[in-house]
Amino acid sequence: MRRLKATISYDGTSFSGYQVQPGERTVQLELENVLTKMHKGQMIRVTASGRTDSKVHATGQVIHFDTNLSIPVERYQKALNVQLPRDIRVLEVEEVSSDFHARFSVKGKRYRYIWNCEDVQSPFRRNYTIDTNGVKPDTNKMKDAANHILGTHDFSCFCAANTSVVDKVRTIHSLELEWHQEELHMVIEGNGFLYNMVRIIAGTLWEVGIGKRDPSNLKAVIESMDRNKAGKTAPPYGLYLEKVYY
Amino acid sequence: MRRLKATISYDGTSFSGYQVQPGERTVQLELENVLTKMHKGQMIRVTASGRTDSKVHATGQVIHFDTNLSIPVERYQKALNVQLPRDIRVLEVEEVSSDFHARFSVKGKRYRYIWNCEDVQSPFRRNYTIDTNGVKPDTNKMKDAANHILGTHDFSCFCAANTSVVDKVRTIHSLELEWHQEELHMVIEGNGFLYNMVRIIAGTLWEVGIGKRDPSNLKAVIESMDRNKAGKTAPPYGLYLEKVYY
Structure with missing residues (x-):
């Protein structure tokens, strides 16, 4: 075998x-x-x-x-x-080797989330990016907010309510925001992610980017450990599991 | 009105x-x-x-x-x-103005045809490019062959058999082959195109690119005015109508 x-x-x-x-x-x-x-x-x-x-x-x-x-x-x-x-x-x-396990041996993961900010979203991107209807967020604000997420925290605030996981402490190693022409990519790496965590972070940073939430608010959101204090769960089709580290 | x-x-x-x-x-x-x-x-x-x-x-x-x-x-x-x-x-x-007509006023069109030459085609490109299974054609040969297509010719050889069009003379203004990373694009402009013409040209140039047909053969194909002398009709999902000139 x-x-x-x-x-x-x-x-x-x-x-x-x-x-x-x-x-x-x-x-x-x-x-x-x-x-x-x-x-x-x-x-x-x-x-x-x-x-x-x-x-x-x-x-x-x-x-x-x-x-x-x-x-x-x-x-x-x-x-x-x-x-x-x-x-x-x-x-x-x-x-x-037989002691390798695709799930239990994971040391970290990288995800990518993509918003399409073209005035009219290309029909070829409809299943692969989030259509912002031409809205271009303030990425400096999003980066300020992202700084609060870096490091080791109890991320209960970014975890879907229907989860059985008890330990919600994770470490986020990096969170980058990059423009690729008119598409904004969020690239996030960490030692592990809770259920819906990347999509809730994406939804929360989006609210910061369009001015609905102050960047400094992220600190209070994380400390609250309350899912209801964070933003909406961003849609699934903008999300890519990009790399698994062992 | x-x-x-x-x-x-x-x-x-x-x-x-x-x-x-x-x-x-x-x-x-x-x-x-x-x-x-x-x-x-x-x-x-x-x-x-x-x-x-x-x-x-x-x-x-x-x-x-x-x-x-x-x-x-x-x-x-x-x-x-x-x-x-x-x-x-x-x-x-x-x-x-009321005398504009989307079909009858056309002066020319530009089409694009895309082959994906990655060793393993990205699943995201499966409906938008032709998977060559990693085969990379010789584009210098394809360009040599393309030179025979430029200009004004009776293109019966590149027209699907089931057509009612009588006059099959068209003018091809340009035919470019461009690499975009591991994808090969054929961009063709002309004053008009017969039924399946771009896909038959793509299929014929492909045969040249992989060495199944000599570039100089294109001259004989065009002169034959015989659809059976040209290559296969390339699949539809690699084709894009890119621009219509009026």
Whole structure:
């Protein structure tokens, strides 16, 4: 038995998220279907670094699975891509030791969130960016607010209410705001993220950017540990899981 | 009665082409539905510069329609975009004289065709570019072949068989091949294009680029006036109608 680690990319538009759910098309289901077929019907379970919600994209999701096939590891990528639907692509496959675990071995993650600030959003960007209807936020204010988020905090304020996680202390290593022509990217790295945390941070920083919330308010929001003090959860289709660190 | 000209963009992925067809979702149908609603049920007909096939995209299609509403012309763009599905966007609306005709007044068009030559095609590009499975064609050969296409010719060789057009003489003003990172763009301008002409040219130049056809062969293909001498019709989803000249 060998353990393989794969880095995958997917367009979340047509998926009900990553995780298997009865009756729904999910990324995990497509991966397990193809792997099970490759293993002649032997059910192969896939473990990811974490789930992503419906419509959320990934350019660097990581999974692992165990196999007793003797296919050389360098052949897996093509063998999987030939059978997978085209909205999932395997970017890399490598053999790892049996104590590697796609979820439990995670040391950190990087996410990207994209707003499209064109006067008229290109129809080609509708599933991949948030249409701001031409509104261009003040990124200096957003950067000031972001400084309060950096470092180690109890991030209860940025965690969806329906979660069972007890320890909500996480460390945010960096939070950058970058313009790419008329699109604003928020790139955030940390040692872990709570449920909906990136989208709630995006929604809160957006309110700062359009002047609805003062940058200094972020300090009080974090100290409150109260989800209701933060901004709205930004929509899922602007979000990309970009890299998982091990 | 005023005549309005609108420049529109659409993602062709979810359309059965531009032109109304019974039972199908088409761009024309969506535009006419919204305009008819704006005109309180009075059927408004839309005329485009030409139809585009199923899956073909547009970044600069042009339409015209007649209206007796007193809405200021500068209000039309937002009024239409609010009601249109997000895979169609109106980029500009202007009033034109009653002798302007979106189809009959056309002086020329520009199309773009895109091949994605990444080793593994990004899932985000699957509906917008042709996956070459990492094959990178020889663009010098393609440019040599393109030189035979420039100018005025009878282009019967590049016209789908099922057409009723009699005069197949057209003038190609320019045909450029440009790399944008790992994507190859063919940009072609001419005074008019026959049915499937750009896709047949793309398919033929592709065969030159991968060494299946000699660049000098293009001269014989054009002189033959025989569709069977040219290459395959390249897939629709790599094609963009980019600009219409009047």
